[in-house]
Amino acid sequence: MWQKKIEEKFGIQVIQCAIHRDEGHFLKNENDEYVLDERGNRIWDLNLHAHIEFFALDKNGINRYKKRDWYKMGKELQDIGASELGMERGKDYAKSGQKAPKGLNRRQYATKRAIEDRQKVKIKDLNAINTKLREHLKQSGANRSNYAKLEQEKKRITPKD
Incomplete structure:
Protein backbone atom coordinates (compact mmCIF):
# COMPACT_ATOMS: atom_id res chain seq x y z
CA MET A 1 0.00 0.00 0.00
CA TRP A 2 1.39 3.40 -0.98
CA GLN A 3 0.79 4.99 2.44
CA LYS A 4 3.07 2.40 4.05
CA LYS A 5 5.80 3.09 1.47
CA ILE A 6 5.71 6.78 2.39
CA GLU A 7 5.72 6.03 6.12
CA GLU A 8 8.66 3.65 5.81
CA LYS A 9 10.72 5.90 3.53
CA PHE A 10 10.13 9.26 5.24
CA LYS A 28 -1.67 25.95 -26.15
CA ASN A 29 0.08 24.82 -29.30
CA GLU A 30 3.83 24.93 -30.04
CA ASN A 31 3.48 28.63 -31.04
CA ASP A 32 2.08 29.45 -27.58
CA GLU A 33 -1.36 30.11 -29.09
CA TYR A 34 -4.55 28.80 -27.51
CA VAL A 35 -5.99 25.65 -29.05
CA LEU A 36 -9.64 26.19 -30.02
CA ASP A 37 -12.53 23.76 -30.34
CA GLU A 38 -14.92 23.65 -33.30
CA ARG A 39 -16.95 26.56 -31.84
CA GLY A 40 -13.87 28.78 -31.44
CA ASN A 41 -13.66 28.36 -27.65
CA ARG A 42 -10.38 27.76 -25.85
CA ILE A 43 -10.00 24.19 -24.61
CA TRP A 44 -9.66 23.78 -20.83
CA ASP A 45 -7.49 20.81 -19.82
CA LEU A 46 -8.40 19.57 -16.36
CA ASN A 47 -5.57 18.39 -14.16
CA LEU A 48 -6.06 15.17 -12.22
CA HIS A 49 -4.08 15.57 -9.02
CA ALA A 50 -3.97 14.54 -5.40
CA HIS A 51 -3.74 16.47 -2.16
CA ILE A 52 -2.19 14.44 0.62
CA GLU A 53 -2.12 15.49 4.27
CA PHE A 54 0.63 14.17 6.53
CA PHE A 55 1.25 13.81 10.24
CA ALA A 56 4.91 14.76 10.42
CA LEU A 57 5.82 13.32 13.82
CA ASP A 58 7.47 9.93 13.70
CA LYS A 59 6.72 7.07 16.11
CA ASN A 60 9.11 8.59 18.66
CA GLY A 61 7.42 12.00 18.53
CA ILE A 62 10.23 13.61 16.54
CA ASN A 63 9.18 16.19 13.98
CA ARG A 64 10.23 14.87 10.55
CA TYR A 65 9.36 18.16 8.80
CA LYS A 66 12.51 20.15 8.09
CA LYS A 67 12.22 22.93 5.53
CA ARG A 68 15.63 22.20 4.05
CA ASP A 69 14.64 18.57 3.36
CA TRP A 70 11.03 19.10 2.34
CA TYR A 71 11.74 20.27 -1.23
CA LYS A 72 13.60 17.05 -2.06
CA MET A 73 11.08 14.97 -0.11
CA GLY A 74 8.24 16.63 -1.99
CA LYS A 75 9.68 15.52 -5.33
CA GLU A 76 10.11 11.95 -4.11
CA LEU A 77 6.59 11.99 -2.64
CA GLN A 78 5.23 13.10 -6.01
CA ASP A 79 7.11 10.27 -7.72
CA ILE A 80 5.72 7.68 -5.28
CA GLY A 86 -1.51 5.38 -11.43
CA MET A 87 -1.32 9.10 -12.17
CA GLU A 88 0.86 11.01 -14.60
CA ARG A 89 3.81 12.64 -12.83
CA GLY A 90 3.91 16.41 -13.07
CA LYS A 91 6.75 18.00 -14.99
CA ASP A 92 9.99 18.43 -13.04
CA TYR A 93 11.03 21.90 -14.17
CA ALA A 94 14.26 21.77 -12.18
CA LYS A 95 15.47 18.78 -14.24
CA SER A 96 14.35 20.21 -17.59
CA GLY A 97 15.86 23.64 -17.00
CA GLN A 98 12.56 25.25 -18.06
CA LYS A 99 10.88 27.92 -16.03
CA ALA A 100 7.77 26.66 -14.23
CA PRO A 101 4.53 28.36 -15.28
CA LYS A 102 3.36 30.93 -12.81
CA GLY A 103 0.16 29.87 -11.09
CA LEU A 104 -2.60 32.05 -9.77
CA ASN A 105 -2.35 33.52 -6.31
CA ARG A 106 -5.27 33.10 -3.91
CA ARG A 107 -6.98 36.36 -4.92
CA GLN A 108 -6.58 35.69 -8.67
CA TYR A 109 -7.94 32.17 -8.23
CA ALA A 110 -10.95 33.42 -6.22
CA THR A 111 -11.64 36.06 -8.88
CA LYS A 112 -11.40 33.47 -11.65
CA ARG A 113 -13.80 31.15 -9.80
CA ALA A 114 -16.26 34.01 -9.16
CA ILE A 115 -16.26 34.92 -12.86
CA GLU A 116 -16.77 31.27 -13.83
CA ASP A 117 -19.65 30.97 -11.35
CA ARG A 118 -21.31 34.11 -12.76
CA GLN A 119 -20.90 32.74 -16.28
CA LYS A 120 -22.53 29.47 -15.20
CA VAL A 121 -25.48 31.42 -13.79
CA LYS A 122 -25.73 33.48 -16.98
CA ILE A 123 -25.63 30.35 -19.12
CA LYS A 124 -28.24 28.69 -16.89
CA ASP A 125 -30.50 31.76 -17.23
CA GLY A 141 -46.10 27.59 -35.58
CA ALA A 142 -42.60 28.87 -36.33
CA ASN A 143 -40.51 27.43 -39.14
CA ARG A 144 -36.90 26.20 -39.19
CA SER A 145 -35.44 29.60 -40.03
CA ASN A 146 -37.06 31.07 -36.88
CA TYR A 147 -35.38 28.39 -34.75
CA ALA A 148 -32.09 28.94 -36.59
CA LYS A 149 -32.22 32.67 -35.84
CA LEU A 150 -32.85 31.91 -32.16
CA GLU A 151 -29.89 29.51 -31.98
CA GLN A 152 -27.66 31.99 -33.82
CA GLU A 153 -28.55 34.73 -31.33
CA LYS A 154 -28.01 32.36 -28.40
CA LYS A 155 -24.57 31.44 -29.74
CA ARG A 156 -23.72 35.12 -30.20
CA ILE A 157 -24.54 36.09 -26.60
CA THR A 158 -23.26 32.94 -24.85
CA PRO A 159 -20.19 33.88 -22.77
CA LYS A 160 -16.90 32.47 -24.07
CA ASP A 161 -14.27 31.00 -21.74
Whole structure:
Protein backbone atom coordinates (compact mmCIF):
# COMPACT_ATOMS: atom_id res chain seq x y z
CA MET A 1 0.00 0.00 0.00
CA TRP A 2 1.39 3.40 -0.98
CA GLN A 3 0.79 4.99 2.44
CA LYS A 4 3.07 2.40 4.05
CA LYS A 5 5.80 3.09 1.47
CA ILE A 6 5.71 6.78 2.39
CA GLU A 7 5.72 6.03 6.12
CA GLU A 8 8.66 3.65 5.81
CA LYS A 9 10.72 5.90 3.53
CA PHE A 10 10.13 9.26 5.24
CA GLY A 11 8.86 8.42 8.73
CA ILE A 12 5.69 10.47 8.24
CA GLN A 13 2.12 9.20 8.31
CA VAL A 14 -0.52 9.86 5.64
CA ILE A 15 -3.65 11.24 7.32
CA GLN A 16 -5.82 11.67 4.23
CA CYS A 17 -5.67 11.80 0.45
CA ALA A 18 -8.10 13.50 -1.95
CA ILE A 19 -7.86 12.96 -5.70
CA HIS A 20 -9.74 15.44 -7.85
CA ARG A 21 -9.91 17.62 -10.95
CA ASP A 22 -10.49 21.21 -9.88
CA GLU A 23 -7.51 22.81 -11.55
CA GLY A 24 -6.10 22.97 -15.03
CA HIS A 25 -5.08 25.26 -17.87
CA PHE A 26 -6.04 26.28 -21.37
CA LEU A 27 -4.25 24.18 -23.98
CA LYS A 28 -1.67 25.95 -26.15
CA ASN A 29 0.08 24.82 -29.30
CA GLU A 30 3.83 24.93 -30.04
CA ASN A 31 3.48 28.63 -31.04
CA ASP A 32 2.08 29.45 -27.58
CA GLU A 33 -1.36 30.11 -29.09
CA TYR A 34 -4.55 28.80 -27.51
CA VAL A 35 -5.99 25.65 -29.05
CA LEU A 36 -9.64 26.19 -30.02
CA ASP A 37 -12.53 23.76 -30.34
CA GLU A 38 -14.92 23.65 -33.30
CA ARG A 39 -16.95 26.56 -31.84
CA GLY A 40 -13.87 28.78 -31.44
CA ASN A 41 -13.66 28.36 -27.65
CA ARG A 42 -10.38 27.76 -25.85
CA ILE A 43 -10.00 24.19 -24.61
CA TRP A 44 -9.66 23.78 -20.83
CA ASP A 45 -7.49 20.81 -19.82
CA LEU A 46 -8.40 19.57 -16.36
CA ASN A 47 -5.57 18.39 -14.16
CA LEU A 48 -6.06 15.17 -12.22
CA HIS A 49 -4.08 15.57 -9.02
CA ALA A 50 -3.97 14.54 -5.40
CA HIS A 51 -3.74 16.47 -2.16
CA ILE A 52 -2.19 14.44 0.62
CA GLU A 53 -2.12 15.49 4.27
CA PHE A 54 0.63 14.17 6.53
CA PHE A 55 1.25 13.81 10.24
CA ALA A 56 4.91 14.76 10.42
CA LEU A 57 5.82 13.32 13.82
CA ASP A 58 7.47 9.93 13.70
CA LYS A 59 6.72 7.07 16.11
CA ASN A 60 9.11 8.59 18.66
CA GLY A 61 7.42 12.00 18.53
CA ILE A 62 10.23 13.61 16.54
CA ASN A 63 9.18 16.19 13.98
CA ARG A 64 10.23 14.87 10.55
CA TYR A 65 9.36 18.16 8.80
CA LYS A 66 12.51 20.15 8.09
CA LYS A 67 12.22 22.93 5.53
CA ARG A 68 15.63 22.20 4.05
CA ASP A 69 14.64 18.57 3.36
CA TRP A 70 11.03 19.10 2.34
CA TYR A 71 11.74 20.27 -1.23
CA LYS A 72 13.60 17.05 -2.06
CA MET A 73 11.08 14.97 -0.11
CA GLY A 74 8.24 16.63 -1.99
CA LYS A 75 9.68 15.52 -5.33
CA GLU A 76 10.11 11.95 -4.11
CA LEU A 77 6.59 11.99 -2.64
CA GLN A 78 5.23 13.10 -6.01
CA ASP A 79 7.11 10.27 -7.72
CA ILE A 80 5.72 7.68 -5.28
CA GLY A 81 2.21 9.15 -5.40
CA ALA A 82 2.08 9.24 -9.19
CA SER A 83 3.46 5.73 -9.51
CA GLU A 84 1.32 4.12 -6.81
CA LEU A 85 -1.92 5.94 -7.68
CA GLY A 86 -1.51 5.38 -11.43
CA MET A 87 -1.32 9.10 -12.17
CA GLU A 88 0.86 11.01 -14.60
CA ARG A 89 3.81 12.64 -12.83
CA GLY A 90 3.91 16.41 -13.07
CA LYS A 91 6.75 18.00 -14.99
CA ASP A 92 9.99 18.43 -13.04
CA TYR A 93 11.03 21.90 -14.17
CA ALA A 94 14.26 21.77 -12.18
CA LYS A 95 15.47 18.78 -14.24
CA SER A 96 14.35 20.21 -17.59
CA GLY A 97 15.86 23.64 -17.00
CA GLN A 98 12.56 25.25 -18.06
CA LYS A 99 10.88 27.92 -16.03
CA ALA A 100 7.77 26.66 -14.23
CA PRO A 101 4.53 28.36 -15.28
CA LYS A 102 3.36 30.93 -12.81
CA GLY A 103 0.16 29.87 -11.09
CA LEU A 104 -2.60 32.05 -9.77
CA ASN A 105 -2.35 33.52 -6.31
CA ARG A 106 -5.27 33.10 -3.91
CA ARG A 107 -6.98 36.36 -4.92
CA GLN A 108 -6.58 35.69 -8.67
CA TYR A 109 -7.94 32.17 -8.23
CA ALA A 110 -10.95 33.42 -6.22
CA THR A 111 -11.64 36.06 -8.88
CA LYS A 112 -11.40 33.47 -11.65
CA ARG A 113 -13.80 31.15 -9.80
CA ALA A 114 -16.26 34.01 -9.16
CA ILE A 115 -16.26 34.92 -12.86
CA GLU A 116 -16.77 31.27 -13.83
CA ASP A 117 -19.65 30.97 -11.35
CA ARG A 118 -21.31 34.11 -12.76
CA GLN A 119 -20.90 32.74 -16.28
CA LYS A 120 -22.53 29.47 -15.20
CA VAL A 121 -25.48 31.42 -13.79
CA LYS A 122 -25.73 33.48 -16.98
CA ILE A 123 -25.63 30.35 -19.12
CA LYS A 124 -28.24 28.69 -16.89
CA ASP A 125 -30.50 31.76 -17.23
CA LEU A 126 -29.83 31.92 -20.96
CA ASN A 127 -30.78 28.25 -21.36
CA ALA A 128 -34.02 28.80 -19.41
CA ILE A 129 -34.91 31.79 -21.60
CA ASN A 130 -34.02 29.80 -24.73
CA THR A 131 -36.33 26.97 -23.63
CA LYS A 132 -39.22 29.43 -23.12
CA LEU A 133 -38.59 31.07 -26.48
CA ARG A 134 -38.48 27.70 -28.24
CA GLU A 135 -41.81 26.78 -26.64
CA HIS A 136 -43.25 30.13 -27.78
CA LEU A 137 -41.98 29.50 -31.32
CA LYS A 138 -43.54 26.04 -31.27
CA GLN A 139 -46.92 27.41 -30.15
CA SER A 140 -46.70 30.12 -32.81
CA GLY A 141 -46.10 27.59 -35.58
CA ALA A 142 -42.60 28.87 -36.33
CA ASN A 143 -40.51 27.43 -39.14
CA ARG A 144 -36.90 26.20 -39.19
CA SER A 145 -35.44 29.60 -40.03
CA ASN A 146 -37.06 31.07 -36.88
CA TYR A 147 -35.38 28.39 -34.75
CA ALA A 148 -32.09 28.94 -36.59
CA LYS A 149 -32.22 32.67 -35.84
CA LEU A 150 -32.85 31.91 -32.16
CA GLU A 151 -29.89 29.51 -31.98
CA GLN A 152 -27.66 31.99 -33.82
CA GLU A 153 -28.55 34.73 -31.33
CA LYS A 154 -28.01 32.36 -28.40
CA LYS A 155 -24.57 31.44 -29.74
CA ARG A 156 -23.72 35.12 -30.20
CA ILE A 157 -24.54 36.09 -26.60
CA THR A 158 -23.26 32.94 -24.85
CA PRO A 159 -20.19 33.88 -22.77
CA LYS A 160 -16.90 32.47 -24.07
CA ASP A 161 -14.27 31.00 -21.74
